Amino acid sequence: MSEDDSILRTVGLTKHFGNIVAVEDVDFSLREGEVMAVVGDNGAGKSTLIKTLCGVHEPTSGEIYVRDEAVEFEDYSDAREKGIETVYQDLALAEQQTVAANVFLGHEPVRPDFLGRFLGIVDKAAMRDRARESLDRVQIPVDPDAKVRDLSGGQQQAVAVARALQSDPDILILDEPTSALSIEGARNVLRVIDDLREQGLSIILISHNIRQVLTIADRISVLAQGRLTGVRDADSATRDEIISLMMGADEEGDVEEFDLSGAEEGATV
């Protein structure tokens, strides 16, 4: 299969954990500059799919292509090198440290003089200034000297996004960025996603909030029981259509014989 405009795609991606099939034969594709939502019930394989795309899991079989180049990720840093950054659901922030320290976690700028480079002396002024710049880019005001644990959920999300943007990624994966937020915080994060798309990033947005996804995304990939049951344009898709795909209906609209109990609650609207 060749999709000329895809920046990231998988072919037959499969991940098993022992006997458990987490992701089965998924052909996923992300186009350049779009927001692709990935929705599905709990246990549908969203997390596993994303974790294979960002280097946490190695696929059991199938291929991943970045700009039509076959890639294999052994850990996060491999994915990062290919321009894929992830904002994890738990945000992966060191909460007792400052905002600036978190934005540069693991990549602190050092003083440019000889001694600074030799001893690895952190350039705190530069770190603070550049952290402020990055935070400006996501347009959520945060004091770079504040400790992360003193921030609201939306601000913490902004810090995590600002950090992900540090490496100038082409692809940003956001794992349930709004699930733990207030309505206000969620709105701000959706605005950030919109801005980043404007800036040319390609974004994968994992969510189980269908209404939100229909608003913000360009396309929606639906997973059920580890399989990709459909890809829809957000403009033309309806909530009912997405829910029926989430419940395991294949492309023809037939609902396969799955246990559907609890599926409706999972589809938070």
Add this chain to the structure above:
Amino acid sequence: MSTEMQDDEATEAAVSRGAESRLRRLLQRRQIGVFIGFLLLFGLIGVTRPELFFSWDDFSGILSQLLRQAAPYVIIGIGMTYLMIGGEFDLSVGSMYAVAGLTFAMLLTDFQLTVPAALAVVLLLGAVVGLTNGVIVTKVGIPSLITTIGMMSILRGFAYWLTTGGSRQLPDDLGLLELFGGSITVAKVEIAYMVFWMLALIVVFGLVLQKTRFGHHVYATGDDESAADRSGIDTDRVKIANFVITGVVTAVAGVLAISYFSSMFGSAGRGFELLIIAAVVIGGTNLFGGEGSISGMFLGSLVIAVIPVLLVLNGVSVAFQETLTGAVIIGAVMVDIFLRD
């Protein structure tokens, strides 16, 4: 999507929250509280034995005793602070302290090594012990509680073996040893050179912790290891480095102590591990990592060192001292947890 939504209320709230937390941080500055605690305990000596405070001979003696008592805690505490900020701890330091001092003596007497050579070997030994602890904890995955208790026992046995149950003396004709074991007296206060070494180590390791990338990574590792790991920090390497630093500074403390006292028992340093962990925690290092400072640990060590001085001067039995010290440690940690909530 309403992108024009710029939430001014949230901004103001964030700003005022920032200012408020800065003020709170200043008031809650742990160092100030710990220093006041130390002064209270020190003042208690004056309350219970006022005559000691009115004679400079006695008062200077108390100060000398206090410095001598605190210096080894502080030096080892430097390593323990790194470890605990990074989310681990080391219970083998007391035994390592004895092994370092005794090995130093053995190399100088039995093997006739020069002082620099003996020092180099002992520092290397400290590094190897730390490396062993670190690799077992991080790569094998045995918790530091088990690993370092095991190492504590191994090294203590080694210390007894080095002394065959008694003690070891240093030869007293080695001029260079003066550099480690000597002292000067200022206004009748005896200041061991150990104290100057301690200050130098505080400055160096304090700067490394606060200013360098490695220091940042120590904090991040103890704060949230998985987050640090996902940010590209090699957290295992950070932890192993912390264990090595602890082994080396503990070796330094052992060498300085035997140089000062010119002899050491096989039982030297027993119980140091708890006292030093207590000093670190009293000094504001989070019991679960991610937060802390060398300066806090220094003040915490003064608190830990002043307690036995206070008790001895009031004729409290040694047995009861141990009991009371244990109670103080638990109390201090309880207060610490209470303050954090």
